[in-house]
Amino acid sequence: MSVEVYYDDDADLGLIQGRKVAVIGYGSQGHAHALSLRDSGVDVVIGLPAGSKSRPKAEEQGLRVLTPAEAAAEADVIMILAPDTAQRALYAESIAPNLTPGKAIFFGHGFNIRYDLIKPPADVDVAMVAPKGPGHLVRRQYVDGKGVPCLVAVEQDASGNAFALALSYAKAIGGTRAGAIRTTFKEETETDLFGEQAVLCGGASALVQTGFEVLTEAGYAPEVAYFECLHELKLIVDLMYEGGIARMRYSISDTAEYGDLTRGPRVIDARVKEEMRKILSEIQSGEFARELVAEEEAGRPNFTKWRAEGAAHPIEETGRKLRDMMSWVDRPITETA
Numbered sequence: 376m377s378v379e380v381y382y383d384d385d386a387d388l389g390l391i392q393g394r395k396v397a398v399i400g401y402g403s404q405g406h407a408h409a410l411s412l413r414d415s416g417v418d419v420v421i422g423l424p425a426g427s428k429s430r431p432k433a434e435e436q437g438l439r440v441l442t443p444a445e446a447a448a449e450a451d452v453i454m455i456l457a458p459d460t461a462q463r464a465l466y467a468e469s470i471a472p473n474l475t476p477g478k479a480i481f482f483g484h485g486f487n488i489r490y491d492l493i494k495p496p497a498d499v500d501v502a503m504v505a506p507k508g509p510g511h512l513v514r515r516q517y518v519d520g521k522g523v524p525c526l527v528a529v530e531q532d533a534s535g536n537a538f539a540l541a542l543s544y545a546k547a548i549g550g551t552r553a554g555a556i557r558t559t560f561k562e563e564t565e566t567d568l569f570g571e572q573a574v575l576c577g578g579a580s581a582l583v584q585t586g587f588e589v590l591t592e593a594g595y596a597p598e599v600a601y602f603e604c605l606h607e608l609k610l611i612v613d614l615m616y617e618g619g620i621a622r623m624r625y626s627i628s629d630t631a632e633y634g635d636l637t638r639g640p641r642v643i644d645a646r647v648k649e650e651m652r653k654i655l656s657e658i659q660s661g662e663f664a665r666e667l668v669a670e671e672e673a674g675r676p677n678f679t680k681w682r683a684e685g686a687a688h689p690i691e692e693t694g695r696k697l698r699d700m701m702s703w704v705d706r707p708i709t710e711t712a
């Protein structure tokens with residue numbers, strides 16, 4: 376199945392330049408969208424609660440900051456870039472009363488629409504512009520004259536022009552420089568959750584921690600285990616990123632490649648694949664979303680405990696010491712904020 380990809384020449388920047396955009400939230404994605412929209416000639420206002428710690432950052436960058444309700448009231452296009460778990464209450468309290476007919480509500484991830492946590496009225500456009508990369512990279516690429524590919528979707532086309540407007544927004548943040556792929560809220564949400572849970576974040580973190588534990592419990596030095604299980608992962612992933620798994624295998628030794636081909640499938644075996652399918656079905660059925668919402672409503676008791684346990688894992692202390700020896704690992708991820 377082929378996808379539709381749109382580039383700069385397919386998008387009319389004038390559409391978004393003719394609207395006032397409220398960016399609600401000024402974190403990883405919010406700062407990247409807001410600064411790049413502004414640099415693309417768009418009239419932007421930031422919506423943040425009164426006590427938000429992001430307020431000084433946005434103000435230092437010369438942006439006008441209002442409350443979410445005030446920003447939504449002023450704007451024609453309201454981009455929601457607050458945490459997914461905060462969006463339902465934010466929408467009910469501050470956005471819905473100001474989402475008047477003819478406006479557009481945009482998202483950076485489809486979670487709250489896909490799981491019916493937010494139900495906009497029928498007379499507004501509902502669309503998504505979701506960069507496929509962390510916000511700080513989105514901003515850095517824009518500044519460098521490049522862009523991060525993004526997904527664009529329309530859930531509700533009240534104006535008849537929602538896709539063109541979303542594409543225009545994607546152009547303003549650099550997305551169509553690299554390519555904007557048309558998708559649906561359902562596809563973006565389900566694949567994004569699956570990717571971060573099974574492979575990118577959950578799968579990779581568990582693989583690294585487990586490998587480190589096996590080596591250190593067998594008596595090997597934590598420093599050596601860190602290099603083998605975490606540090607070198609970036610070097611290997613960079614090769615995959617540049618030329619696929621085949622390119623990575625071309626670069627490594629025959630010894631490593633033979634071990635990869637024979638041992639990899641023993642680590643990620645049929646049981647792991649079955650578990651991945653189960654994780655996907657929990658995403659598709661809404662079970663994961665219900666669990667996340669319940670955890671949030673209960674005040675994050677498990678989330679907080681598991682986050683602290685992860686931060687206390689011995690690999691973190693070893694990593695801190697070793698990274699001090701690496702002068703090139705010194706570019707803070709927040710530097711564009």
Ligand SMILES: NC(=O)C1=CN([C@@H]2O[C@H](COP(=O)(O)OP(=O)(O)OC[C@H]3O[C@@H](n4cnc5c(N)ncnc54)[C@H](OP(=O)(O)O)[C@@H]3O)[C@@H](O)[C@H]2O)C=CC1
Nearest residue numbers: 400401402403404427428429456457458483484508509510
């Ligand atoms: N991180 C990423 O790179 C990606 C994120 N996305 C999506 O983008 C969206 C934003 O995620 P992300 O950028 O990671 O979020 P962050 O956690 O980095 O930032 C959230 C921002 O929202 C503010 N905020 C918190 N609560 C509220 C509220 N009630 N009303 C208004 N603002 C609030 C925070 O302020 P304070 O500083 O006060 O907490 C902060 O400025 C999510 O939908 C996410 O799934 C999509 C692709 C990649």
Ligand SMILES: CC[C@](O)(C(C)=O)C(=O)O
Nearest residue numbers: 507508509567571575576
């Ligand atoms: C991989 C994590 C992510 O989906 C992302 C940066 O794309 C997220 O939700 O942060």
Ligand SMILES: [Mg+2]
Nearest residue numbers: 507508567571
């Ligand atoms: Mg993602």
Ligand SMILES: [Mg+2]
Nearest residue numbers: 484567568571
């Ligand atoms: Mg995600």
